[in-house]
Amino acid sequence: MNMIERSYEQLKFIDKPEKKLVEIIFLDHFYFNIDYDELEILGNFKVEKGNFLFERKETKFDHIIDRGFSDLKSRITGKKVIYVHKNSNIPLIGNGSFGIVDRGTNVIEIKPVCGCNIDCVYCSVDENRRGVDFVVEKDYLVDELEKVVAIKKHPVEIHIGCQGEPLLYSPLVELIRGCSNISNVKKISIDTNVTLLNEKRIDDMIEAGLTQFNSSLNSLDKNRSIKIANSKYNIDHVEKMIRYISTKPVTQVIAPVWVQSLNDEDIEPIIELCKETNSICGIQNYLSYSLGKNAGKSITMENFYDKLKILEKKHDIKLIISLKDDFGIVPDAPIPRIFKKGDVINVEIVSPGRMGNEMIGIAEGRSISIYDNKKEINKKIGKIIPVKIIRSKHNIYAGEPV
Numbered sequence: 118m119n120m121i122e123r124s125y126e127q128l129k130f131i132d133k134p135e136k137k138l139v140e141i142i143f144l145d146h147f148y149f150n151i152d153y154d155e156l157e158i159l160g161n162f163k164v165e166k167g168n169f170l171f172e173r174k175e176t177k178f179d180h181i182i183d184r185g186f187s188d189l190k191s192r193i194t195g196k197k198v199i200y201v202h203k204n205s206n207i208p209l210i211g212n213g214s215f216g217i218v219d220r221g222t223n224v225i226e227i228k229p230v231c232g233c234n235i236d237c238v239y240c241s242v243d244e245n246r247r248g249v250d251f252v253v254e255k256d257y258l259v260d261e262l263e264k265v266v267a268i269k270k271h272p273v274e275i276h277i278g279c280q281g282e283p284l285l286y287s288p289l290v291e292l293i294r295g296c297s298n299i300s301n302v303k304k305i306s307i308d309t310n311v312t313l314l315n316e317k318r319i320d321d322m323i324e325a326g327l328t329q330f331n332s333s334l335n336s337l338d339k340n341r342s343i344k345i346a347n348s349k350y351n352i353d354h355v356e357k358m359i360r361y362i363s364t365k366p367v368t369q370v371i372a373p374v375w376v377q378s379l380n381d382e383d384i385e386p387i388i389e390l391c392k393e394t395n396s397i398c399g400i401q402n403y404l405s406y407s408l409g410k411n412a413g414k415s416i417t418m419e420n421f422y423d424k425l426k427i428l429e430k431k432h433d434i435k436l437i438i439s440l441k442d443d444f445g446i447v448p449d450a451p452i453p454r455i456f457k458k459g460d461v462i463n464v465e466i467v468s469p470g471r472m473g474n475e476m477i478g479i480a481e482g483r484s485i486s487i488y489d490n491k492k493e494i495n496k497k498i499g500k501i502i503p504v505k506i507i508r509s510k511h512n513i514y515a516g517e518p519v
């Protein structure tokens with residue numbers, strides 16, 4: 118019998134007869150399940166080569182798929198995932214975890230995805246304290262980004278810097294291409310932990326318009342690199358990819374986080390690797406953040422720069438980097454600030470946020486993180502409530518119910 122195929126560009130179907138369900142994979146790293154019971158109502162079906170086939174024409178399958186997205190989860194982190202798309206009613210400006218962040222310079226940060234495949238002991242975004250990930254529709258992100266780029270007076274750099282690893286965003290190459298097609302975008306950079314790169318992906322990203330890799334590398338020692346990544350980690354692969362990038366016509370910044378007493382003996386070998394691969398050496402000082410991980414004691418920036426000055430002399434390399442002189446980052450027209458601290462506004466609650474006590478609200482085209490330790494607003498999705506703005510910086514807004 119001829120069956121009717123239902124295929125979707127971004128979805129792959131996997132039959133799980135032992136569990137009596139079909140698993141639907143979205144953008145490679147996300148999934149939700151649909152029980153046989155729900156599908157059998159629509160008629161006989163089968164799953165073949167990742168596609169879904171029905172015996173007869175039906176009209177309710179799309180509705181079931183749409184509903185399934187409310188149960189979206191990450192295959193990497195196991196967390197609940199919110200898909201932010203054009204029709205989701207969630208603005209891309211206002212939240213530091215997803216979307217677009219404009220800090221009033223000619224660099225615009227974009228965050229297409231949250232979540233990481235490793236678990237660095239020093240991570241400033243302690244994923245274990247965040248229960249929800251976000252993933253953003255590529256076209257929505259590019260369209261909204263274009264509006265922000267249009268405000269800028271200088272040539273613009275788009276910086277792909279996620280709360281997590283951007284290589285977990287499967288349309289990454291298309292996203293880079295979309296960014297590079299925006300007029301006045303002159304540079305596109307990415308922060309990556311390198312683990313998920315391979316030669317083809319590197320080539321594809323460069324061909325799409327990527328101009329700079331900021332490659333995270335904290336140790337060249339096998340055991341210590343695993344200890345720092347706190348996960349399965351293949352330093353040989355990471356080093357190989359860093360060396361491969363260095364053969365390409367792009368800038369590479371090798372960016373170790375120097376955690377005192379943890380990777381002291383790794384910093385000098387990394388400096389030598391930077392020299393050998395003609396990479397910029399962007400050593401960062403480990404600073405502990407209230408919502409990050411505690412990897413040990415931090416030192417002051419003054420103390421840190423003193424150490425860098427000594428290493429600069431010893432290795433004859435520039436280690437103290439100037440954002441303006443080395444990366445051409447300058448102040449530029451910001452997107453308008455809509456709310457200021459202390460404002461009381463009406464906000465519609467639309468989804469959970471990353472933290473357990475956080476919900477995402479929307480008002481006047483901005484997303485607002487609303488924190489409520491009593492979690493009473495968690496039950497108010499769809500409701501409009503009064504919120505007092507407690508933080509308004511770089512168009513990232515936080516508030517609390519009043």
Ligand code: SF4
Nearest residue numbers: 233235237240281310
């Ligand atoms: S790679 Fe980056 S985001 Fe991932 S755990 Fe390490 S520091 Fe955090």
